[in-house]
Amino acid sequence: MKLLIINNLVSGFGEGSIYDFIRAFAANGDEVCMRSTDGSADFRKLLHDAQSFDLVVASGGDGTVAAVCYALRDTKVPILPFPAGTANLLALNLASPFEPHALSQLARSGKTLDFDIGELEIGGDTFGFSLIAGAGYDAAIMQSAEPTKRLFGPIAYFGAAVINALAQTSRFTLSLDGETVESEGMGILLLNFSKIQFDISVTHDNSPRDGAIEVVILKASTGFELIPDVIAGLLDRDGDFDHRTDVLEIHRAHDVEVFADPPMEVQYDGEATKLTTPFKVRVLKEACRLVVSDEGYELFR
Numbered sequence: 001m002k003l004l005i006i007n008n009l010v011s012g013f014g015e016g017s018i019y020d021f022i023r024a025f026a027a028n029g030d031e032v033c034m035r036s037t038d039g040s041a042d043f044r045k046l047l048h049d050a051q052s053f054d055l056v057v058a059s060g061g062d063g064t065v066a067a068v069c070y071a072l073r074d075t076k077v078p079i080l081p082f083p084a085g086t087a088n089l090l091a092l093n094l095a096s097p098f099e100p101h102a103l104s105q106l107a108r109s110g111k112t113l114d115f116d117i118g119e120l121e122i123g124g125d126t127f128g129f130s131l132i133a134g135a136g137y138d139a140a141i142m143q144s145a146e147p148t149k150r151l152f153g154p155i156a157y158f159g160a161a162v163i164n165a166l167a168q169t170s171r172f173t174l175s176l177d178g179e180t181v182e183s184e185g186m187g188i189l190l191l192n193f194s195k196i197q198f199d200i201s202v203t204h205d206n207s208p209r210d211g212a213i214e215v216v217i218l219k220a221s222t223g224f225e226l227i228p229d230v231i232a233g234l235l236d237r238d239g240d241f242d243h244r245t246d247v248l249e250i251h252r253a254h255d256v257e258v259f260a261d262p263p264m265e266v267q268y269d270g271e272a273t274k275l276t277t278p279f280k281v282r283v284l285k286e287a288c289r290l291v292v293s294d295e296g297y298e299l300f301r
Helices: 017-025 062-071 089-094 100-109 137-145 155-163 223-235 294-300
Strands: 002-008 031-037 055-060 079-083 111-122 125-129 132-136 170-176 179-185 187-191 213-218 248-253 255-261 265-268 271-276 279-292
Touching: 002 017, 002 062, 017 031, 017 055, 017 079, 017 100, 055 062, 062 079, 062 089, 062 111, 062 125, 062 279, 079 089, 079 100, 089 294, 111 265, 111 294, 132 255, 132 279, 170 213, 170 248, 179 213, 179 248, 187 255, 279 294
Parallel strands: 002 031, 002 055, 055 079, 079 279
Antiparallel strands: 111 125, 111 279, 132 187, 132 265, 170 179, 170 255, 187 213, 213 248, 255 279, 265 271
């Protein structure tokens, strides 16, 4: 096989597990090409010849994987997300292994499925996300966790959620496939996959291949009002516990436009943009081909 690895040097804890992956994977006749970045490189340039490889391995956090998926959208080049970040939510949602030797076997024999990705348009730029984009409370959490997440891992997000529990609230005006919806709250989430940190399912459904995205308005005025829904998400391991309170207002759409008064900061896949609303999101249906485990294939096929 011929592998191209995109390796984010500053993701996660810097333990270098991608090198264990290479040692476990490489066999007679294989070719492994690694291109490294500190996150500032143009991923399109790093992937300019990706279609000449059998597989692209995206080694880093969810933001790195999202950048690779967006750069390779609609090419049908298989991508293996290699969880080398702090949260690694995409691997969690896909039920993928985290151990390098298991991932090396998955690279050689795993199945593939095509998944939706979101395209975020904000401030004159466009970004791709695999998991989630949002404004308000979640963006504040991502920004607060940034300095400590390499030291504390996922616990940094929990601490940031508590610190920002009294976050700003805004009045939202949404355009959902052309229909106007007005609401207010402390944040808004646009979910492609439903699970976030600590295996919490924000919504009951997890349908990242249907060409639509779930729009969740956090109607709470403090983070503490979300606790019952956090507990519901923890209980919703298999999609059988569908109870959510009216603090979460949930919609579905293909094309979304978000305005907030006052404006709120925006994040996507854990990346703090330092940009504010308004923004637009559209779903690129089955634009990204991912390598999945047998369990992930059964979940999403």
